[in-house]
Amino acid sequence: MVKESGKILIIDDDEYITLSLKLFLDQHFIKVVASTNPNEIPALLKEDQFDVVLLDMNFTHGDTSGSDGLFWLEKIKSLSESTNIILITAYGDVNNAVNAMKKGALDFIIKPWQNDKLLATVKTGFKLSSEQQKVKQLKSRVKYISSPIDQQYAEIVGHSAAMQKIFSTISKVARTQANVLILGNNGTGKELVARAIHRNSDRSEEAFISVDLGALSETLFESELFGHKKGAFTDAKADRIGRFEAANKGTIFLDEIGNVPLNLQAKLLTVLQNRQITKLGTNIPIDIDVRIICATNANITELVRGNHFREDLLYRINTVEIHLPSLKDRLDDIPLLVEHFLSVYSKKYNKEGIVVSEHVVKKLQTYDWPGNIRELQHALERALILSDEKELQVADFSFAEEKDSNLPVLDNYNLEKMEEWAVKNAISKHKGNISNAAKELGLSRGAMYRRMEKYGL
Secondary structure, eight states, rough: OOOEEEEEEEEOOOOOHHHHHHHHTHHHHHHHESOOOGGGGGHHHHHOOOOOEESOOOSSTTTOOOOHHHHHHHHHHHHHOOOOOEEEEGGHHHHHHHHHHHHHHEEEEEEEEHHHHHHHHHHHHHHHHHHHHHHHHHHHHHHHHHHHHHTTTOOOOOOSSOOOOOOHHHHHHTOOOOOEEEEOOTSHHHHHHHHHHTTTTTTTTTTTTEEEGGOOOOHHHHHHHHEEEESSTOOOSSSSOOHHHHHHEEEEEEGGGSOHHHHHHHHHHHHHHHHHEBBBOOEEEOOOOOOEEESSSEEEEEHHHTTSSOOHHHHOOOEEEEEOOOOGGGGGGGHHHHHHHHHHHHHHHTTTTOOOOOOHHHHTSSHHHHHHHHHHHHHHHHHHHHHHEEOOOGGGGHHHHHHOSSOOOOOSOOOOHHHHHHHHHHHTTTTTTTHHHHHHTOOOOOHHHHHHTTTTT
């Protein structure tokens, strides 16, 4: 007979009962431990992880109230949440056992017991414990696998008034179950905000599933979102769960929802209204419990007016709207963003000690940043990779250099101010090479050094 891998703990003050149960269960499980002293329970649970505890209801002579059993039931649950408890009780104590089940016991057996029924009850407890352990391990794995992604999206950087308003809204909406619509241009950090809402919600321990609806073809839309059964279509060679089912109990982020065609918007609306999905190839609805966060870079109000987006779907997804500003509308945040990305990529590429001067940061603040934060992030990464210097210069940012004028932007045309600007700009352009800077200015090295001393360079 192949034994189950379960570990069983028996606690009963009657030595005959503990011996009988141990001899019987030893035939079916790899480890069975018995004790007549309930005070040993904490030490035994600390020593090993038991799947099932068979627990007597009464340990005090003459007491039939079941209070001892209830005390140890709560103690065991506090020490080992995934351990299932089966109570051992006399026939007259059934009411106490039923009350104990309301407090967390899995089941009870009545003395004298029938071995086949006892074994079935213990096996049920073991299987349930195994499933609970698998779920716990799976959640741990998901959390471990997701942690690098969460770190990538962990921090929303900014101290401008516009961003303080965003932080306040995230704080208010996160703990609710309200659907959220995030609006903003590409690169403004819509997924960053969606993850922040999830991370600060009551669903934070569950899955966050991100779906780029703009990348889904019409033929794959239902299969990807709702799943399919084997044989539902030509390439359906196995059952597959959809993104909504994968996000059950957690959050689903539907990015670029403005790109969904009208006929598919109707199917999405049905799912959001009924909180049920039906896999392709079946007619069986599956209940889902998900937090919906959507995002788009489109003017969704204009889409509704042009009959390109369903008004009823818009009302369903935008209980709360969050409008993310473009980077050009929060230029005060650029120094902080530069510092943040510089820190990230300095560590990533093992180039510690790289700095960006205040002059360069000010130059970055004069650029329009059509690609928003994502463009700034990539620009910093590229500059850091390609630069051999300890200080990044304007020339390391090609777009900024292209915008650079041949003349300084000054309040007036004072000759000394213009000369100071020319010297600084030449040194910056040639990345600190004084000979090349002097040559471009038509100066000797000595004359160049005199001007550098004059202007404190």
